[in-house]
Amino acid sequence: MFMTSTSLQGALQSLPTSAPEAIVSHQFIASSFIKALGFEQGEVYPEFNTGDGSVDYAVRKTVESDVFVITGSNPYLLIELKGRDINLKEDSPSYEKTVKQLKRYLHAPNSKTVEWGIITNSIHIQLFRKHGKVVYPATPCLEINLDNIDEIVANIRQKIEHPSRALTVAIYNNKGGVGKTTTTVNLAAVLERAAHKKVLVIDFDPNQQDLTNSLGISLSDGKVYDALTNRDIDIRSSVQTYSIAYKGKDLKFFDVVPADERLVREIDEVKLRQILTMEALRQKLESVRSEYDYILIDSPPNWRIFSQLAVCAADVVLIPAKHNNIFSLENAALAIKQFLPEAQKERGDGAPIPLPIFFNGEKTTLKQVEVAKQAIKDILKKAKSEGFDLLPYFYPKYTSSTKNDRIFEVPSYANIASAAFSRIPAAYRDKTAHEYYLNLAKEYFLQ
Secondary structure, rough: OOOOOOOHHHHHHOOOOOOOOHHHHHHHHHHHHHHHHHOOOOHHEEEEEEEOOOEEEEEEEOOOOOOOOHHOOOOOEEEEEEEOOOOOOOOOOOHHHHHHHHHHHHHOHHHHHOOEEEEOOOOOEEEEEEOEEEEOOOOOEOOOOOOOOHHHHHHHHHHHHOOOOEEEEEEEOOOOOOOHHHHHHHHHHHHHOOOOOOOEEEEEEOOOOHHHHHHHOOOOHHHHHHHOOOOOOHHHHHOOEEEEEOOOEEEEEEEEEEOOOOOHHOOOOHHHHHHHHOOOHHHHHHHOOOOEEEEEEEOOOOOOOOHHHHHHHHHHHHHHHEOOOOOHHHHHHHHHHHHHHHHHHHHOOOEEEOOOOOEEEOOOOHHHHHHHHHHHHHHHHHHHHOOOHHHHHHOOOOOOOOOOOOEEOOOOOOOHHHHHHHOOOHHHOOHHHHHHHHHHHHHHHHO
């Protein structure tokens, strides 16, 4: 079949096999690619100073008299370009280096308004989404050819022109007792109250139902099940608003999808797997992603259907662990090495990605921390022998020069543990607890 050449195809076809960066930039990126993404000449700023190095291109639509190429203010998308002589195939050393470089630019002082980043060498391309502090893949690393270039670029354009408002976060560890529910409700509380974000919390542990019970909310009796299994029923039908009675008024806070008794009362896991795909929860949440800034999913401590659906629905996974529980550390490593890659394979878009672990709610002594670090050293060594580099997920600030092995910690505090008796998140009623969880939100999510 004769294929009509587009400008993108023509630009791609004109590139020499090993074209250096300057040729790729001139003959492909500047001439056709950026225009195909919907940006005009005055909306493109070459060699943009991010405040932590210069990225090849920054782009933003013109807003009234604010022409981006003149003002250089409020960039929207960054493009880090390499030549065809640089291998950007996923998991190659140069790919890892380029992704790290792009993330540095995305987190730089002059990039606070940036929502998207692209790496490409005209052979491979990948789109990344930035939401606050979080950067995660919006596509896998894709191989470009004449047959798919138009479709790939059209898909990227669709994503950047219609960004999802919500970041979906699964709070998960394969080990129980690490404070997933406490983390979920208090993180929701500080995001809603201190950061003024709209938050939806989902109790997706219908066996334990701890989150629902801790907030004093009524259990769902079939509404979540109906939404997951019936395409015509919206997930909104199961949403309740968490509120607190105060001086004769109901003070409304974040929204909640409570645990659904029917998911475990009448239907076993074998039957559920026959009627639910792994993307069932993710697909249902699409209808509300434009209504919330954060969707937080409290996940069960196992790798069965509910935790699998929760993780598959997430953009990122937040992993609580305990310094004095080797099993919580080993299970965190297992999730990063095995379970999350399974979810990524199921989704096919590069997400979800794990955020670095944090220590949750236990008193620590220097000696105990040293014991934990030795255990982590063994975990990292074993993972490396299996071909996994877990260092960024345990020590995200570690470099060859700084050797920073700090792990973020939410300290032990009595009022956090006792808050469940009052059905009020500790972060609402206690200043110290509020500060702890606000620091957690700042560490991982808020820029």
